[in-house]
Amino acid sequence: MSRAPVQTRTETRPAIVSPYGTIGPFFPFAFVDDANDLTEFEGRKAMGQHIWLAGTVVEEGNVPTGNTLLELWQPDTNGIFRHPLDPRHADADPGFFGFGRARTDRQGFYRFRTVLPGQSREPDGTIRTAHANLTILAIGLTRRLVTTIFFSDQPETADDPVLRCVPQSARPRLFARKDNALAASGLPGYRFDVVLRGAGETPFFVD
Amino acid sequence: MLIHFETEASPGVRQYLPYDDRTQTLRQIKDYPRSFTRVPAQPLIDRPLTLSELTGPTEIERRLPTGNADFSCLVPGGPRALGQFMTVAGRITDEDGAPLAGALIEIWQANASGKYIHEYDSHQAPLDPNFIGQGRFLTDAEGGYQFRTIKPGGYPVGSNDWWWRPPHIHFSIFGMSWMDRFITQIFFPGEPLNEADLLLNGIPDPEARQRVMFEPLPTKVTKTLNILEFRRDFVLRGKSKTPELL
Numbered sequence: 001m002s003r004a005p006v007q008t009r010t011e012t013r014p015a016i017v018s019p020y021g022t023i024g025p026f027f028p029f030a031f032v033d034d035a036n037d038l039t040e041f042e043g044r045k046a047m048g049q050h051i052w053l054a055g056t057v058v059e060e061g062n063v064p065t066g067n068t069l070l071e072l073w074q075p076d077t078n079g080i081f082r083h084p085l086d087p088r089h090a091d092a093d094p095g096f097f098g099f100g101r102a103r104t105d106r107q108g109f110y111r112f113r114t115v116l117p118g119q120s121r122e123p124d125g126t127i128r129t130a131h132a133n134l135t136i137l138a139i140g141l142t143r144r145l146v147t148t149i150f151f152s153d154q155p156e157t158a159d160d161p162v163l164r165c166v167p168q169s170a171r172p173r174l175f176a177r178k179d180n181a182l183a184a185s186g187l188p189g190y191r192f193d194v195v196l197r198g199a200g201e202t203p204f205f206v207d
Numbered sequence: 208m209l210i211h212f213e214t215e216a217s218p219g220v221r222q223y224l225p226y227d228d229r230t231q232t233l234r235q236i237k238d239y240p241r242s243f244t245r246v247p248a249q250p251l252i253d254r255p256l257t258l259s260e261l262t263g264p265t266e267i268e269r270r271l272p273t274g275n276a277d278f279s280c281l282v283p284g285g286p287r288a289l290g291q292f293m294t295v296a297g298r299i300t301d302e303d304g305a306p307l308a309g310a311l312i313e314i315w316q317a318n319a320s321g322k323y324i325h326e327y328d329s330h331q332a333p334l335d336p337n338f339i340g341q342g343r344f345l346t347d348a349e350g351g352y353q354f355r356t357i358k359p360g361g362y363p364v365g366s367n368d369w370w371w372r373p374p375h376i377h378f379s380i381f382g383m384s385w386m387d388r389f390i391t392q393i394f395f396p397g398e399p400l401n402e403a404d405l406l407l408n409g410i411p412d413p414e415a416r417q418r419v420m421f422e423p424l425p426t427k428v429t430k431t432l433n434i435l436e437f438r439r440d441f442v443l444r445g446k447s448k449t450p451e452l453l
Contacts, residue, residue: 016442017302018418019231019410021391024377026323028315028341031379035271042269060244067327073263073385083262083384085220099264122258133259133385140241142232142409144390148259165254196245206225206251 020144023137027069027103035101038072038114044095046115048077053149054111054182055193057104057136064108065138065196072100072112074132079118087123113187116151129160136194145204149192152177162205170203220261221301222446223386229412236409238370256386263384267311268345276344276354278314281337288338290319290357293435295421299350299380301387301445306350310443313379314354315341321362321374330362358435361400373400373407380441387443395437396420418442 039046053072057065075081076093083089102110120128129150136145148162152175163171173195182189195201235242264270280287299307317323318340320332338357346352356376364370373394380389394407401407410416421437428434 016418017226017230017444018389018391018441019415020226020389021232021377021419022406023379023390024392025327026315026317026325027377027379028325030341031271031313031315031343059241063244065245071388073259075259081258081262083258083265085262086258097264097270099267099270120258126257128257128259131259135385135388137390138241138245140239140243140245142234142236142242142406143226144388145247161257162254162259165252197248201247201249203249204247204251206253 020142022139022142023069025067025139027137029103032069032101032103036110036112038074038097038100038112039095041095041097046076046096047093048096048118049116050187051114051116052111052182052184052187052189053114053132053176053192054109054189055176055191056108057110057138057194057196058108058198059140059196060198062195062198064104064106066104066106066108068104068108068110068136068138070102070104070110070112071135071137072102072114072132073135074098074114074117075120077115077118079120079128079130081120086120088121111182116153126161129154129158129163131160131162134192134194136196138196144207145196146207147194147202147204148174150175151190165205166203173200173202221383221386223256223261223384223444224446226444230415230418232406232409233411236405239405239409260385263386263388264381266309267381268343271311271313271343273311273343273345276342276352278316278338278340278342278354278356281339286337288318288335288357290335290338290360291435292355292432293358293437294353294355295376295437295439296351296353297439297441299346299352299382299441299443301383301443301447303446305447306346306348307382307443308346308348308350310346310350310383311343311381312346312352313341313343314356314376315379316356316376317359317362317374319357319360321360321372329366332360332362358395361398370403370405371400373398373404378441380443382443383445387445389441389443391419391441393439394420396423 076096176190176192179191322332424436
């Protein structure tokens with residue numbers, strides 16, 4: 001049996017990794033609803049500034065993208081991740097779990113209630129500008145999309161190891177902006193709109 | 208891809224390489240329209256992996272509560288849903304073959320008539336009062352999982368008659384970190400609809416395609432039940448150690 005020689009570069013070894021698939025249209029609402037509030041965990045209130053983080057998801061032609069699943073992962077108000085890899089995790093806010101889910105309605109609108117994150121610190125001391133991680137799953141996406149949300153309280157010129165990788169002209173698109181129209185229940189609102197494809201496209205990262 | 212800090216200094220840091228496209232589903236699939244309006248046109252940006260990406264929710268069942276793993280009836284011992292009773296078992300490992308214990312699995316699927324319990328499912332097929340078809344559970348210490356259910360039916364996409372989805376079950380898995388969050392759908396071998404399915408055949412590599420197929424085990428026949436048994440293992444991205452430099 002003769003086969004073409006297989007490339008054996010470690011980075012691209014023909015892996016056994018299972019193939020991703022689209023989430024499709026029928027991810028149960030019951031898996032999402034009630035998971036978009038990160039400001040409370042097991043009966044405790046999260047420390048820090050509670051905010052609404054909301055916006056719309058649109059696709060090519062500025063058409064709203066309904067029925068997408070958004071997942072958020074972020075550190076607490078002090079920039080600590082609730083995870084053993086964070087050297088400061090013993091001091092993580094017991095009222096903050098750091099993970100949440102939201103879905104877009106037919107108008108493409110989503111909304112999280114969360115905490116304004118603090119700067120996180122790498123084990124080597126490098127500071128990461130305050131941010132949250134966002135994953136987007138939808139019909140038509142056979143792989144997830146991942147991006148990072150920064151907040152307009154921070155300068156767009158911030159020296160962040162991830163932001164630095166984004167072309168300068170596209171950096172403003174990664175910033176959630178304070179938006180009074182989103183304020184509710186005494187909490188300030190931050191708008192983060194996502195353009196999946198087309199003019200003003202949101203920068204997404206290699207996954 | 209850069210790892211932002213030394214692995215020696217931080218034991219437990221895992222290595223995540225980008226998905227190898229050759230083992231994955233195409234990002235855009237001909238005749239799958241949304242893939243042309245939703246997949247970004249700009250190239251994806253490479254960036255270092257920091258704590259933020261290398262961590263992720265732990266004990267996620269404290270946020271997303273688990274239930275039982277028998278979807279074939281509403282309550283244990285209650286009337287069974289219509290359709291062919293079946294079981295699925297498997298194991299979740301990382302790229303080193305190390306088991307992922309405590310991984311959260313979410314399952315959702317159509318009933319035997321090809322109908323989902325979902326506001327957006329417009330298929331003219333009946334719901335089954337004894338079938339929910341969704342649930343969550345955790346892998347055990349060896350990364351193993353199992354659940355019981357009813358074999359799902361195929362169904363047309365939207366109001367189209369030109370694309371019928373073959374029977375399949377959706378899996379959503381929370382692995383060790385933000386990097387190995389995983390979603391896929393698993394198909395049944397030998398289904399005629401498999402031949403024409405855009406999503407299944409959107410995996411160009413035949414070997415990779417096998418990794419989204421249930422492996423049939425011999426059907427179990429008891430005095431009261433005829434049980435289809437299937438197996439499906441998953442390998443999530445991620446390695447626990449740095450490869451030796453040659």
